[in-house]
Amino acid sequence: MNNWFIAAQVLGVITICFEFASYQIKDKTRYFLITGIGSFFWMTMFIAIGMATGMSTQISLIVASSYSAIRNIVFYRIFSKDTPQSKEAGLIFLLAMIVVALIAGTLSVVNAPEQVRWLHALGMVAALSFVVGQYLPGVHYVRVTVVIYAIVVLLTQTPINILYGDFRWNIMGILIESAKIISVAVFYVRFIHEPKKPQLQFAKP
Numbered sequence: 001m002n003n004w005f006i007a008a009q010v011l012g013v014i015t016i017c018f019e020f021a022s023y024q025i026k027d028k029t030r031y032f033l034i035t036g037i038g039s040f041f042w043m044t045m046f047i048a049i050g051m052a053t054g055m056s057t058q059i060s061l062i063v064a065s066s067y068s069a070i071r072n073i074v075f076y077r078i079f080s081k082d083t084p085q086s087k088e089a090g091l092i093f094l095l096a097m098i099v100v101a102l103i104a105g106t107l108s109v110v111n112a113p114e115q116v117r118w119l120h121a122l123g124m125v126a127a128l129s130f131v132v133g134q135y136l137p138g139v140h141y142v143r144v145t146v147v148i149y150a151i152v153v154l155l156t157q158t159p160i161n162i163l164y165g166d167f168r169w170n171i172m173g174i175l176i177e178s179a180k181i182i183s184v185a186v187f188y189v190r191f192i193h194e195p196k197k198p199q200l201q202f203a204k205p
Helices: 003-022 028-053 059-081 084-111 112-137 141-156 171-191
Strands: none
Touching: 003 171, 028 059, 028 171, 059 084, 084 112, 084 141, 084 171, 112 141, 141 171
């Protein structure tokens, strides 16, 4: 256990807090703000893991989390305006992000070690579905797609994706993805019988 691995655990705990909170929020604007901050810490966690265990198996995850942080913060700004122009800009930005994700994801898959290339390809497909799910109206699409995405990412935090004889499980990564799934479950427990029940409250920025 080196300093980079310890740093990854600290960053992971911070990520868990933001990720869990974000899926308790109904309002799309606040959701994008909270999950965007969480994605930033998620990205730094993957960088720390890469420094500890080998960067090549983390490249696609670093790309995905960086892309997530940027996308969420931009969507936060777009949705906070809530005008026809901003909605049009949001759609254009979504399409641009899908193109970027396809290019970056394909490159990451190609550059991943052959043994785990299939896993990174599956992750790219799940990530794209989540991006579209975030943009679609309502509270359900994003929660269904994030559960699918989290399940795929869970696999990347196991010895399946940690090579070079280091068969350590990334417990923190597993906890982060599990927190998303649990948060979605908690959300539906809270709201399925009381759809008008207030969401978690955060001060407006």
